[in-house]
Amino acid sequence: xxxxxxxxxxxxxxxxxxxxxxxxxxxxxxxxxxxxxxxxxxxxxxxxxxxxxxxxxxxxxxxxxxxxxxxxxxxxxxxxxxxxxxxxxxxxxxxxxxxxxxxxxxxxxxxxxxxxxxxxxxxxxxxxxxxxxxxxxxxxxxxxxxxxxxxxxxxxxxxxxxxxxxxxxxxxxxxxxxxxxxxxxxxxxxxxxxxxxxxxxxxxxxxxxxxxxxxxxxxxxxxxxxxxxxxxxxxxxxxxxxxxxxxxxxxxxxxxxxxxxxxxxxxxxxxxxxxxxxxxxxxxxxxxxxxxxxxxxxxxxxxxxxxxxxxxxxxxxxxxxxxxxxxxxxxxxxxxxxxxxxxxxxxxxxxxxxxxxxxxxxxxxxxxxxxxxxxxxxxxxxxxxxxxxxxxxxxxxxxxxxxxxxxxxxxxxxxxxxxxxxxxxxxxxxxxxxxxxxxxxxxxxxxxxxxxxxxxxxxxxxxxxxxxxxxxxxxxxxxxxxxxxxxxxxxxxxxxxxxxxxxxxxxxxxxxxxxxxxxxxxxxxxxxxxxxxxxxxxxxxxxxxxxxxxxxxxxxxxxxxxxxxxxxxxxxxxxxxxxxxxxxxxxxxxxxxxxxxxxxxxxxxxxxxxxxxxxxxxxxxxxxxxxxxxxxxxxxxxxxxxxxxxxxxxxxxxxxxxxxxxxxxxxxxxxxxxxxxxxxxxxxxxxxxxxxxxxxxxxxxxxxxxxxxxxxxxxxxxxxxxxxxxxxxxxxxxxxxxxxxxxxxxxxxxxxxxxxxxxxxxxxxxxxxxxxxxxxxxxxxxxxxxxxxxxxxxxxxxxxxxxxxxxxxxxxxxxxxxxxxxxxxxxxxxxxxxxxxxxxxxxxxxxxxxxxxxxxxxxxxxxxxxxxxxxxxxxxxxxxxxxxxxxxxxxxxxxxxxxxxxxxxxxxxxxxxxxxxxxxxxxxxxxxxxxx
Ligand code: BES
Ligand code: ZN
Numbered sequence: 001x002x003x004x005x006x007x008x009x010x011x012x013x014x015x016x017x018x019x020x021x022x023x024x025x026x027x028x029x030x031x032x033x034x035x036x037x038x039x040x041x042x043x044x045x046x047x048x049x050x051x052x053x054x055x056x057x058x059x060x061x062x063x064x065x066x067x068x069x070x071x072x073x074x075x076x077x078x079x080x081x082x083x084x085x086x087x088x089x090x091x092x093x094x095x096x097x098x099x100x101x102x103x104x105x106x107x108x109x110x111x112x113x114x115x116x117x118x119x120x121x122x123x124x125x126x127x128x129x130x131x132x133x134x135x136x137x138x139x140x141x142x143x144x145x146x147x148x149x150x151x152x153x154x155x156x157x158x159x160x161x162x163x164x165x166x167x168x169x170x171x172x173x174x175x176x177x178x179x180x181x182x183x184x185x186x187x188x189x190x191x192x193x194x195x196x197x198x199x200x201x202x203x204x205x206x207x208x209x210x211x212x213x214x215x216x217x218x219x220x221x222x223x224x225x226x227x228x229x230x231x232x233x234x235x236x237x238x239x240x241x242x243x244x245x246x247x248x249x250x251x252x253x254x255x256x257x258x259x260x261x262x263x264x265x266x267x268x269x270x271x272x273x274x275x276x277x278x279x280x281x282x283x284x285x286x287x288x289x290x291x292x293x294x295x296x297x298x299x300x301x302x303x304x305x306x307x308x309x310x311x312x313x314x315x316x317x318x319x320x321x322x323x324x325x326x327x328x329x330x331x332x333x334x335x336x337x338x339x340x341x342x343x344x345x346x347x348x349x350x351x352x353x354x355x356x357x358x359x360x361x362x363x364x365x366x367x368x369x370x371x372x373x374x375x376x377x378x379x380x381x382x383x384x385x386x387x388x389x390x391x392x393x394x395x396x397x398x399x400x401x402x403x404x405x406x407x408x409x410x411x412x413x414x415x416x417x418x419x420x421x422x423x424x425x426x427x428x429x430x431x432x433x434x435x436x437x438x439x440x441x442x443x444x445x446x447x448x449x450x451x452x453x454x455x456x457x458x459x460x461x462x463x464x465x466x467x468x469x470x471x472x473x474x475x476x477x478x479x480x481x482x483x484x485x486x487x488x489x490x491x492x493x494x495x496x497x498x499x500x501x502x503x504x505x506x507x508x509x510x511x512x513x514x515x516x517x518x519x520x521x522x523x524x525x526x527x528x529x530x531x532x533x534x535x536x537x538x539x540x541x542x543x544x545x546x547x548x549x550x551x552x553x554x555x556x557x558x559x560x561x562x563x564x565x566x567x568x569x570x571x572x573x574x575x576x577x578x579x580x581x582x583x584x585x586x587x588x589x590x591x592x593x594x595x596x597x598x599x600x601x602x603x604x605x606x607x608x609x610x611x612x613x614x615x616x617x618x619x620x621x622x623x624x625x626x627x628x629x630x631x632x633x634x635x636x637x638x639x640x641x642x643x644x645x646x647x648x649x650x651x652x653x654x655x656x657x658x659x660x661x662x663x664x665x666x667x668x669x670x671x672x673x674x675x676x677x678x679x680x681x682x683x684x685x686x687x688x689x690x691x692x693x694x695x696x697x698x699x700x701x702x703x704x705x706x707x708x709x710x711x712x713x714x715x716x717x718x719x720x721x722x723x724x725x726x727x728x729x730x731x732x733x734x735x736x737x738x739x740x741x742x743x744x745x746x747x748x749x750x751x752x753x754x755x756x757x758x759x760x761x762x763x764x765x766x767x768x769x770x771x772x773x774x775x776x777x778x779x780x781x782x783x784x785x786x787x788x789x790x791x792x793x794x795x796x797x798x799x800x801x802x803x804x805x806x807x808x809x810x811x812x813x814x815x816x817x818x819x820x821x822x823x824x825x826x827x828x829x830x831x832x833x834x835x836x837x838x839x840x841x842x843x844x845x846x847x848x849x850x851x852x853x854x855x856x857x858x859x860x861x862x863x864x865x866x867x868x869x870x871x872x873x874x875x876x877x878x879x880x881x882x883x884x885x886x887x888x889x890x891x892x893x894x895x896x897x898x899x900x901x902x903x904x905x906x907x908x909x910x911x912x913x914x915x916x917x918x919x920x921x922x923x924x925x926x927x928x929x930x931x932x
Pocket of ligand 2: 338
């Protein structure tokens, strides 16, 4: 009976006594009350796997700002012990004591409403005490459970941890769960004495539990004022590594005992990057300690909880010989990102989720500066500037994109906001601002913003104001310009401009115009409206100044946001190119007249190609391939330009090329003319494949780390397009591994080639090869290694093997954790054969997939995303539309992702209609010309 009651309550009822649904139906908490402090006690039981649960008590000190007869706060899936609710008046003139008469709920907004005996009077302080309990859930948010195998004892070990952003603190304790309600927290954790308790702050004292003999109460120091989504705690039996720098914050890195040897890199990198930020922002990290912890199950990539940063294992753990250079760089970036949040997000927090980008865009941008400082040899700044730009350019060219800053009413909208617009477009526009303001104004503006809003909340206008003041002070912006006017055009409008440059070669001028760039080419002109304030940087073949990125001029908008004409004077003569947007200092694409394109192409295809800055070479590749895609240029020009890649030996332009080629490949491989494309790819890749000595292990002789990455990328494509001996060599590496008596210990395949080798071996291999790799997956103790295997197991072309793999991906009891299921699905869905299979699997099983992920439905959106590049016929598109329509009740919380998928599919269909014949002709001609 007890369990029956408990289970019933844990699934969502607030309490046994009658709660009625309230008529308060607004998405925000009423402004009448403000929490001043939380005292939170949580007792966690982990000993019995059949009863993993917690119970707690929260005392909230509440200030009444207005008179009110109720206390409205958030609570979800918690059993509230109603008879134990207490309300006391503790300070102020209101002499009446108080109590709670009844409760009601609004499940749409997770509100718990406590109706009080007497009115709470403005200016008075009250203490509310609530007792509650729940199961430690399996859904990876709120306060949840996770487990791992302890190989020494051969036992499953359980641990508990929180994930609250954006709106799951309410699933762990009743609270005012909005970012604006900052308050200090005094947290006390109760647990069996064999465990360790961690929270945002250091331990204050540990005392024996008054009733349970083997339990302790661990009290943590009072925190600084913070938003509820940053509260964190965990009960575990992990090991740790300390790595405090002299005079630095006490720094520890935590992992399962069996993975503690994988913490070295993170332990060393973390404190360094923290120190870098202290210098950059001119403020010390305000807490006495910082813990970072690697969790066996984690839905996001990592989370910036103040003083207790949580990670997926792949994003914190690194083991030489098992993890690659790409893995290392990615994890450095993740750590740098989360530690940047300690200032942007934690110290100064957005007022409301509308400005989530202030958190995520900043952390994304600033992380690149942090990584650059500590590992300059990785060129993180240049690489990320392009990667984030490309990431945002593709989504933001959809009509179904959205402004960086936008209204948020529901939790599902908050969750959907963690997308490439907040992260990547946010980061790109901040970079643009950094470049047009210059170092001094940018830094001093940020510093005064951080000082002014420390422990408070801010919105973008507050930042604009601080930066305008700094810019005017340092003369970085004309007096009549305001950052707000400029930046509103980027954050409040959807999309980005295509800058058209039309030169008059006689008068040495150029007419500039802008319009919104869209992937859907059949939309009426109105869709291309909009005006963006564009800082203009440009150089010419004679000048070759790619270094100064300060704007030479501005493309302005009128007061009511209309475009204004712009002419540029004093350009060079007719035989010299000009290039706009040096080092991508503006967030735009550029199109030129044919003559200028041809001049650029001539230089690119000459010995002098390096005279164009590497970032601009990368961007020219990206721009021309996009412009050809949407019909603004033709493929003959595009192919002439990409021909230059045979000379290119730098990573960034090749990344641009590969990203675009991947998209073309996914369409063309379904068509009869794919053979020509393959030949073209062979032509581009062969010189590079030779240059890097194919699959030979030359890595130790490569000094430049970018060259290691480029070799990795090139051989990967080479095997995909059957260049030279790539596949044969890959298969022989794999055979050697299979012959090893102890393959989990000894792997003869060079670490940076593993992904390529596994994929080729699985694609052309046998059932035994697949099973061998699957066994390695099950045996591996290293997250990044597991990730590599998971994504290459999908390379098979055997239908039954892929089908079995899909079923394993969604098997709750199987070896693939829920957090990794999307990756396994992707691995299948991105394959040539797997794509149809995965699509059918998704369509046939959408109900069970929904149940599997619920309430983390965002993962379903990620499954959908895979098909956006591969549906290319109207018939298939309509099939997908019908499926979406029939499943709309399941997809209502991921509407944005679904719309974007459908729109991308439509643009593929358009591409085939408009470009396929032209592309096929151009590529054939191109191959003939080159052969002659
Ligand atoms: N604040 C986010 C974590 C998060 C993501 C919470 C989504 C809720 C929903 C964190 O700072 C973050 O951005 N994590 C990234 C990794 C990062 C390096 C890009 C993530 O989880 O993917
Ligand atoms: Zn983040």
